[in-house]
Amino acid sequence: MGVTRRTLEKKKSQGEKIAMVTAYDFPAAKIAEEAGAEILLVGDSLGMVVLGYESTIPVTLDDMLHHTKAVTRATKQSMVIADLPFLTAHLPTMEVLKSAGKLMQEGLAYGVKIEGGEPVLDKIRTLTDAGIPVMGHLGLTPQSVNQLGGYIIQGKEEPTVKRLLSEAKAVEEAGAFGLVLECVPEELAEEITKSLSIPVIGIGAGRYTDGQVLVLHDLLGMGGEWSPSFVKRFASVGDTMKNGLEKYVSEVKNKTFPTEEHVIHLREEVKLALYGGRGNGTS
Numbered sequence: 302m303g304v305t306r307r308t309l310e311k312k313k314s315q316g317e318k319i320a321m322v323t324a325y326d327f328p329a330a331k332i333a334e335e336a337g338a339e340i341l342l343v344g345d346s347l348g349m350v351v352l353g354y355e356s357t358i359p360v361t362l363d364d365m366l367h368h369t370k371a372v373t374r375a376t377k378q379s380m381v382i383a384d385l386p387f388l389t390a391h392l393p394t395m396e397v398l399k400s401a402g403k404l405m406q407e408g409l410a411y412g413v414k415i416e417g418g419e420p421v422l423d424k425i426r427t428l429t430d431a432g433i434p435v436m437g438h439l440g441l442t443p444q445s446v447n448q449l450g451g452y453i454i455q456g457k458e459e460p461t462v463k464r465l466l467s468e469a470k471a472v473e474e475a476g477a478f479g480l481v482l483e484c485v486p487e488e489l490a491e492e493i494t495k496s497l498s499i500p501v502i503g504i505g506a507g508r509y510t511d512g513q514v515l516v517l518h519d520l521l522g523m524g525g526e527w528s529p530s531f532v533k534r535f536a537s538v539g540d541t542m543k544n545g546l547e548k549y550v551s552e553v554k555n556k557t558f559p560t561e562e563h564v565i566h567l568r569e570e571v572k573l574a575l576y577g578g579r580g581n582g583t584s
């Protein structure tokens with residue numbers, strides 16, 4: 302059966318932290334599952350991290366479906382959650398159901414994640430009632446980057462702290478099975494985590510949430526030079542890749558690759574029939 306919402310609820314109640322990480326393709330999903338991550342997020346961050354867009358806004362449902370399929374082909378245990386991309390949750394109810402339904406039926410996702418509070422509460426309820434597990438996402442919601450005026454920490458002043466706390470409760474009441482909190486002060490994240498019975502997963506939300514999520518390429522050091530300040534680099538995979546590729550390029554150029562061990566030969570009798578004693582001119 303793998304990881305379910307019940308697994309996560311149990312971990313919250315027992316104080317065991319939940320590890321969530323993004324995955325966008327087959328090999329990365331396999332490795333992340335083997336490493337023990339309970340939740341793999343096919344984040345719409347894939348638009349920035351693997352498709353080269355400057356924000357998550359251009360990402361389409363088809364993009365999400367394509368990557369979700371690759372990730373679920375690799376997983377047996379981990380829970381796979383797919384982001385609903387820009388605008389999708391704000392379309393008429395029928396459209397939202399179809400989009401989320403596609404990610405589950407075709408993409409084989411466990412459930413979907415939806416950015417926002419108040420404006421999407423009815424959609425969270427509708428999807429939940431239809432049997433689609435929904436994870437909420439509050440705080441810095443990157444799909445609203447233009448409206449927010451940039452990737453800016455949320456919940457710094459009293460009114461927004463109060464609003465985020467009440468929206469988090471409303472998201473839970475609407476039926477969400479979990480909540481991602483992005484880029485908010487630790488104190489607010491702690492209060493929300495204590496106030497909700499569903500697991501709260503933080504990114505740039507401090508130490509006291511029920512779990513953490515990071516973008517895979519950020520934590521492995523295989524993105525660009527830039528990453529948000531809440532990121533810790535646990536490896537330098539980008540450097541390792543560059544190093545390997547530089548060796549490959551230089552061995553091609555100086556003819557040290559390929560060598561005899563990488564070569565396919567004709568059988569002797571075929572060679573004899575073709576070229577006789579004359580050789581073929583190269584060897």
Ligand SMILES: Nc1nc(=O)c2c([nH]1)NC[C@@H]1CN(c3ccc(C(=O)N[C@@H](CCC(=O)O)C(=O)O)cc3)CN21
Nearest residue numbers: 346349350357443452453454484516519524529530531
């Ligand atoms: N590689 C990558 N990592 C991410 O975590 C990520 C993406 N891409 N793309 C989608 C969203 C965008 N995210 C972002 C992007 C920028 C900041 C950022 O610049 N934050 C500032 C805080 C700014 C302030 O002072 O308010 C920081 O220094 O962390 C944070 C989250 C998180 N997501």
Ligand SMILES: CC(C)C(=O)C(=O)O
Nearest residue numbers: 323344345346481504
């Ligand atoms: C950063 C996480 C929470 C996300 O939504 C994404 O990767 O798209």
Ligand SMILES: [Mg+2]
Nearest residue numbers: 344345346384
């Ligand atoms: Mg996202």
